Amino acid sequence: MVKVNGVEMDVSGKTVSELLEAEGYQPAVVAVELNEVILPKAEYGSTVLKDGDIAEVVSFVGGG
């Protein structure tokens, strides 16, 4: 199980790109921290989630 934004999800073995797509996130407006370290966008496709990982997906909305 992987904790995604505080919720346990059965996504071990999926890449970060696959997680984002499955959850409906738009890659252009997100930042992903994996185990409290920022994950560069270029690594979304090659980073495979594993049991015990903690992922934080921040999806930005407009306004400022």
Next chain:
Amino acid sequence: MSGAAELRLPTEAEMYQALCERHGAQMQRKFSEGAVAVCGLGGLGSNIAVSLARAGVGRLLLLDFDRVDLSNLNRQQYFPDQLGMPKAEALSDTLHRIAPYCRIESQTVRLSEENIPVLLRDYPVICEAFDRADQKAMLVNTVLTALPEAVLIAGSGMAGLGSPNKIRTRKTSEHFYLCGDGESDSAKGLGLISARVAVCAAHQATVALQVLAGRIDI
């Protein structure tokens, strides 16, 4: 007796003493030694910068590519007589009036993946205050990747007139704080209204001051 009293600005020492009396000498010393970069000088950034200047932060960097427009005056800290001026210049003028001894650097520039690591490298505390979601994500990704020692404070979700209590601050990692309700999106037709934008800006400015003071309390 006639004529106006001669204008005399308080000296730097007088202003510093007044700040020490309000904030305590120890905290004020930390604010005065602090340096914060504000990226984007709209509703969030202009309000963040005013709060930090008033608190006596020693050094501020103001960055924005845009000019003051009539549509900004509902929520941004500009005046009608500044319409058309670059925001970085207009806000710098205003902050000099508020805090004449604050060291303010300002630049009219569009931030990018290429120039962020250079422009922001001397600033240990960085506030994200852009308008567009993709630009917010670009800044956050770039800062957290290229400037790993910096503390970044971002804003997301402050449009409309929903409950101010939904605007909150989260610490997602050691170097990243996120303020806002996370969902009210100006791109979905919600207006940006002075008071609620200022609530989010005040969250960001408060965190910046906590970081400078070394007293995090989220």
